[in-house]
Amino acid sequence: MSKTRMEAFSDGVIAILITIMVLELSGPHEPTLEALRPLIPTFLSYVLSFVYLGIYWNNHHHLIQAVQHVNGRVLWANLHLLFWLSLVPFVTNWMGDNHFAAWPVALYGVVLVFAGIAYFILSRALIALHGSQSTIATALGSDFKAKISVALYLVAIPLAFVYTWIACGVYFFVAIMWLIPDRRIEKTLTK
Amino acid sequence: MSKTRMEAFSDGVIAILITIMVLELSGPHEPTLEALRPLIPTFLSYVLSFVYLGIYWNNHHHLIQAVQHVNGRVLWANLHLLFWLSLVPFVTNWMGDNHFAAWPVALYGVVLVFAGIAYFILSRALIALHGSQSTIATALGSDFKAKISVALYLVAIPLAFVYTWIACGVYFFVAIMWLIPDRRIEKTLTK
Amino acid sequence: MSKTRMEAFSDGVIAILITIMVLELSGPHEPTLEALRPLIPTFLSYVLSFVYLGIYWNNHHHLIQAVQHVNGRVLWANLHLLFWLSLVPFVTNWMGDNHFAAWPVALYGVVLVFAGIAYFILSRALIALHGSQSTIATALGSDFKAKISVALYLVAIPLAFVYTWIACGVYFFVAIMWLIPDRRIEKTLTK
Amino acid sequence: MSKTRMEAFSDGVIAILITIMVLELSGPHEPTLEALRPLIPTFLSYVLSFVYLGIYWNNHHHLIQAVQHVNGRVLWANLHLLFWLSLVPFVTNWMGDNHFAAWPVALYGVVLVFAGIAYFILSRALIALHGSQSTIATALGSDFKAKISVALYLVAIPLAFVYTWIACGVYFFVAIMWLIPDRRIEKTLTK
Numbered sequence: 025m026s027k028t029r030m031e032a033f034s035d036g037v038i039a040i041l042i043t044i045m046v047l048e049l050s051g052p053h054e055p056t057l058e059a060l061r062p063l064i065p066t067f068l069s070y071v072l073s074f075v076y077l078g079i080y081w082n083n084h085h086h087l088i089q090a091v092q093h094v095n096g097r098v099l100w101a102n103l104h105l106l107f108w109l110s111l112v113p114f115v116t117n118w119m120g121d122n123h124f125a126a127w128p129v130a131l132y133g134v135v136l137v138f139a140g141i142a143y144f145i146l147s148r149a150l151i152a153l154h155g156s157q158s159t160i161a162t163a164l165g166s167d168f169k170a171k172i173s174v175a176l177y178l179v180a181i182p183l184a185f186v187y188t189w190i191a192c193g194v195y196f197f198v199a200i201m202w203l204i205p206d207r208r209i210e211k212t213l214t215k
Numbered sequence: 216m217s218k219t220r221m222e223a224f225s226d227g228v229i230a231i232l233i234t235i236m237v238l239e240l241s242g243p244h245e246p247t248l249e250a251l252r253p254l255i256p257t258f259l260s261y262v263l264s265f266v267y268l269g270i271y272w273n274n275h276h277h278l279i280q281a282v283q284h285v286n287g288r289v290l291w292a293n294l295h296l297l298f299w300l301s302l303v304p305f306v307t308n309w310m311g312d313n314h315f316a317a318w319p320v321a322l323y324g325v326v327l328v329f330a331g332i333a334y335f336i337l338s339r340a341l342i343a344l345h346g347s348q349s350t351i352a353t354a355l356g357s358d359f360k361a362k363i364s365v366a367l368y369l370v371a372i373p374l375a376f377v378y379t380w381i382a383c384g385v386y387f388f389v390a391i392m393w394l395i396p397d398r399r400i401e402k403t404l405t406k
Numbered sequence: 407m408s409k410t411r412m413e414a415f416s417d418g419v420i421a422i423l424i425t426i427m428v429l430e431l432s433g434p435h436e437p438t439l440e441a442l443r444p445l446i447p448t449f450l451s452y453v454l455s456f457v458y459l460g461i462y463w464n465n466h467h468h469l470i471q472a473v474q475h476v477n478g479r480v481l482w483a484n485l486h487l488l489f490w491l492s493l494v495p496f497v498t499n500w501m502g503d504n505h506f507a508a509w510p511v512a513l514y515g516v517v518l519v520f521a522g523i524a525y526f527i528l529s530r531a532l533i534a535l536h537g538s539q540s541t542i543a544t545a546l547g548s549d550f551k552a553k554i555s556v557a558l559y560l561v562a563i564p565l566a567f568v569y570t571w572i573a574c575g576v577y578f579f580v581a582i583m584w585l586i587p588d589r590r591i592e593k594t595l596t597k
Numbered sequence: 598m599s600k601t602r603m604e605a606f607s608d609g610v611i612a613i614l615i616t617i618m619v620l621e622l623s624g625p626h627e628p629t630l631e632a633l634r635p636l637i638p639t640f641l642s643y644v645l646s647f648v649y650l651g652i653y654w655n656n657h658h659h660l661i662q663a664v665q666h667v668n669g670r671v672l673w674a675n676l677h678l679l680f681w682l683s684l685v686p687f688v689t690n691w692m693g694d695n696h697f698a699a700w701p702v703a704l705y706g707v708v709l710v711f712a713g714i715a716y717f718i719l720s721r722a723l724i725a726l727h728g729s730q731s732t733i734a735t736a737l738g739s740d741f742k743a744k745i746s747v748a749l750y751l752v753a754i755p756l757a758f759v760y761t762w763i764a765c766g767v768y769f770f771v772a773i774m775w776l777i778p779d780r781r782i783e784k785t786l787t788k
Contacts, residue, residue, distance in 0.1 A: 026280075029222055029226060029276050029280075030276075031605070032222070032223060032226045032605060033226045033230055035602060035606045035609055036226055036227055036231070036418075037230045037233065037234055039230075039606055039609030039612075039613060040230060040231055040234040040235075040613055041234055042610065042679075042683070043610055043614055043617065043683055044234065044235070044238065044613075044617070046617075046683050046684065046686055047238070047617060047620070047686075049684075050687075050690065051687060051688070051690045051691025051692075051694055051695075051701070052691070053694060053695070054695070055691070055695035055698030055699065055701050057700055060704075071680075074680055074683070078673075078676040078680075081606060081676075082669070082673070082676070085603075085672070089598065089599075089602075096273070099273055099276070100269075100273070100394065103269040103272075103273070106233075107262075107265055110233070110234055110237050110265070111237065113237055113238075114237055114240045114241075114242060117242045118242025118243070118246075119242075121242055122242075122244070122245070122246035125246030126246065127246045127247060127248055128242070128246050131251075203673065216471065220413055220417060220467050220471075221467075223413070223414060223417045224417045224420070224463060227417055227421030227422070227609075228421045228424065231421060231422055231425040231426075232425055235425065235426070235429060238429070290464055290467070291460075291464070291585065294460040294463075294464070297424075298453075298456055298460075301424070301425055301428050301456070302428065302431075304428055304429075305428055305431045305432075305433060306433070308432065308433045309433025309434070309437070310433075312433055313433075313435070313436070313437035316437030317437065318437045318438060318439055319433070319437050322442075407662065408662075411604055411608060411658050411662075414604070414605060414608045415608045415612055415654060418608055418609055418612030418613070419612045419616055421612075422612060422613055422616040422617075423616055426616065426617070426619075426620065429620070478655070481655055481658070482651075482655070482776065485651040485654075485655070488615075489644075489651075492615070492616055492619050493619065493622075495619055495620075496619055496622045496623075497624075499623065499624045500624025500625070500628070501624075503624055503626060504624075504626070504628035507628030508628065509628050509629060509630055510624070510628050513633075
């Protein structure tokens with residue numbers, strides 16, 4: 025089964041998710057700079073989620089590029105990942121609207137944990153299909169970066185109720201850590 | 216006539232439908248867990264519809280993969296299917312917003328019935344184009360699963376007015392039944 | 407210049423337009439059949455516009471299929487068509503919300519006229535690029551159907567202020583006339 | 598790394614941005630011509646942004662067409678451009694809603710400046726990847742048009758607080774200047 029439609033569908037879903045979040049940023053009715061100030065938390069929340077969805081798209085691109093074909097199980101693993109990503113606009117909005125309060129920040133982390141797990145399941149389904157000697161298996165290796173990210177989110181969730189801003193800082197830190205693209209796959213492919 | 220643009224357009228429409236439903240899940244203005252509770256029916260309704268649209272995309276993928284070309288009639292049969300799927304966000308929202316009340320649950324079933332019929336018409340239009348000895352005709356066979364699904368929806372619609380939750384249970388049951396991808400086409404293709 | 411990205415972009419825009427209209431169909435807050443009744447004009451208006459956008463996508467598909475390449479002028483002629491199509495959700499919503507009143511019905515016709523002209527300009531730009539002996543020039547011929555459609559919309563616009571429902575009838579009639587796919591191109595291509 | 602998915606994702610995002618702006622144009626509840634009058638600034642603002650996003654799509658198309666492959670750095674430069682473009686619906690809406698008042702007009706210019714810079718960064722990342730003797734490097738040259746555009750936006754931003762309409766005029770002027778497609782790339786490619 026070819027992977028092109030799965031790519032096209034995932035591109036479509038992520039493109040929509042990354043753009044509909046901006047609908048929450050509705051312009052205030054006064055044309056003043058002060059009227060924009062209450063939008064700052066929503067805007068920061070938007071930037072964070074834009075970067076996260078960008079990271080997922082980027083990693084998804086690298087991941088699928090390293091594989092040759094897909095099967096029914098992979099399609100569902102992919103839809104499962106898209107489901108958790110589809111909740112990002114909701115938690116982004118809730119977090120921004122409530123000025124990064126404890127519960128929304130914690131729930132943001134919960135969605136990131138499940139998205140991370142879903143990405144892990146997808147990569148394992150692809151490895152299962154291509155074999156442990158395949159490009160994808162070699163490229164991903166033990167997938168340390170994905171594991172440490174989920175671990176950091178799991179630390180940030182309880183932390184949100186004590187030092188909320190440190191929890192937010194953890195999300196920003198993980199995002200920056202991922203901004204460096206997944207060289208492992210690029211390297212393995214060009215070998 | 217090549218099938219690529221029909222695939223791309225269908226992917227686009229289904230990707231949008233599966234994601235705009237999440238716009239209904241607007242975050243509450245209080246940052247508390249209790250504020251999320253009223254969203255539970257909307258969320259459950261969203262999950263059900265996400266799975267249904269995922270199933271349709273998955274089956275559509277399998278279906279179109281098994282064919283070589285399309286014609287004007289197939290394009291319209293496809294648009295007809297997309298029309299019924301486009302009503303899914305509306306009924307999802309109505310059902311979730313009214314906590315799975317009788318009428319919305321019944322209407323949800325009506326939309327599923329018409330989507331099921333539209334899918335059947337599309338598959339027949341494809342078989343008519345490729346001949347009764349084609350891969351697609353062999354792979355689909357009598358299409359028992361599609362027929363039983365429509366039959367189950369037809370049972371669930373009147374049931375919604377008596378035991379609403381059983382009707383909902385039927386929708387969840389059919390969804391789970393379809394989560395197992397359509398192996399028939401995969402098997403026929405790899406023969 | 408290859409035509410694939412123009413196809414992909416047009417597919418994306420039309421897919422979004424055809425689906426965002428459904429956002430206007432927000433479920434009522436009561437779970438009764440009577441609560442749905444006020445939505446009937448909005449629903450009918452949605453069905454009409456779904457069919458029109460389906461027709462444009464279908465004809466666009468046939469048109470671009472008959473050409474080999476595009477240039478900057480064609481890209482802008484295409485964006486010009488997409489601009490007028492992008493106004494369809496607005497007039498659809500205004501027409502449905504006001505129960506097919508005179509002014510909205512007339513404006514719906516105006517948008518259809520401009521979309522029709524934009525489609526004509528696009529087809530001429532494609533013929534200019536491929537020559538008067540090309541497949542596309544032969545297939546389109548004098549393009550009688552497109553001309554008669556614009557003429558009928560022009561009749562319907564003033565009629566909207568006298569017999570509004572006849573004007574609506576004209577829109578439905580033209581839509582049905584176009585439901586028959588553009589066999590000219592299919593025939594010319596298979597010759 | 599192939600460029601097709603980056604094209605598909607960018608097409609998706611720009612297609613969504615260009616169409617969701619129309620959601621702001623919600624039909625008034627009275628079916629009269631006077632009821633449409635308050636929408637005129639929003640409509641003009643929509644037209645301007647439609648043209649700008651059309652220009653970006655068009656130039657992006659020309660740019661990517663001239664390159665053979667992409668890398669992780671290009672993917673992020675592209676996402677960075679999409680981020681600034683994603684703010685266009687927000688500033689469009691704010692500007693239209695406030696009848697082209699000083700602050701919104703100035704902020705519109707700020708977003709255009711950053712989008713212009715992001716486009717410049719993307720083109721440099723592509724030149725860095727393909728070498729200074731490549732098609733893309735020759736085609737873009739000193740990229741005078743992109744530089745003069747950013748310079749004009751920078752003039753328009755302070756001007757918005759003195760002669761707001763002249764600032765708007767500058768945006769329209771730059772848009773018209775770009776409506777002429779980027780012949781440099783077309784010429785270099787056909788050499």
